[in-house]
Amino acid sequence: MPDADISILNSFKLPPPYSQLSHDEILGILSDPAQISWRQEDIKIFGKIYAQPRLIAYYGDEQAQYHYSSIILKPLPWTDFLRALKRQVEQVTGEHFNAVFLNLYRDQNDSMGMHSDDEAELGQNPAIASLSYGASRTLIMKHRHEKSRTNIKIPLHSGNLLLMKGTTQHFWKHGINKEKTAHGPRVNLTFRRVFG
Numbered sequence: 001m002p003d004a005d006i007s008i009l010n011s012f013k014l015p016p017p018y019s020q021l022s023h024d025e026i027l028g029i030l031s032d033p034a035q036i037s038w039r040q041e042d043i044k045i046f047g048k049i050y051a052q053p054r055l056i057a058y059y060g061d062e063q064a065q066y067h068y069s070s071i072i073l074k075p076l077p078w079t080d081f082l083r084a085l086k087r088q089v090e091q092v093t094g095e096h097f098n099a100v101f102l103n104l105y106r107d108q109n110d111s112m113g114m115h116s117d118d119e120a121e122l123g124q125n126p127a128i129a130s131l132s133y134g135a136s137r138t139l140i141m142k143h144r145h146e147k148s149r150t151n152i153k154i155p156l157h158s159g160n161l162l163l164m165k166g167t168t169q170h171f172w173k174h175g176i177n178k179e180k181t182a183h184g185p186r187v188n189l190t191f192r193r194v195f196g
């Protein structure tokens with residue numbers, strides 16, 4: 001892909017004591033409202049207020065405050081499990097992260113609009129590591145300037161780790177469309193380095 005630096009690791013593995021967990025068990029931990037503090041935010045589209053079509057949660061180091069479409073997100077402190085995921089993601093990517101943004105797509109009707117992760121607090125060329133568990137969904141990528149270029153579709157399956165870095169966020173938007181067929185829940189975690 002031009003103007004992008006993207007790589008994908010198909011089967012992300014956790015070290016002990018979590019190495020025995022199945023993907024179903026990991027999805028169970030991550031989607032459990034007693035373990036992850038999921039919330040549904042409102043969004044404003046053309047002046048109208050809608051509930052966001054997915055649940056979100058934000059964890060990280062205390063200073064990793066994030067301005068996210070006009071709201072300031074304060075990170076919750078790392079849980080043991082999220083810290084273990086972060087450490088292993090750092091290990092395999094060689095990058096450093098201080099926060100994780102979680103999305104819960106409850107079924108095929110949940111989605112995320114096309115966007116770039118280009119907020120000022122992510123710095124110039126952010127490395128973003130995106131880890132998925134549960135139902136497979138398709139990440140749509142669209143070049144921001146070259147309208148003629150067709151969308152690129154990247155299927156993301158349970159246990160896939162996608163790393164976007166370099167100029168990717170300057171030139172490309174990405175998002176997750178709704179699906180027409182039945183899909184179970186999916187949790188996606190994007191590890192980020194936030195300069196709060």
Ligand SMILES: O=C(O)CCC(=O)C(=O)O
Binds near residue numbers: 175188
């Ligand atoms: O769910 C996904 O795979 C994409 C998530 C994403 O783009 C984000 O959290 O910024």
Ligand SMILES: [Fe+2]
Binds near residue numbers: 115116117174
């Ligand atoms: Fe994103």
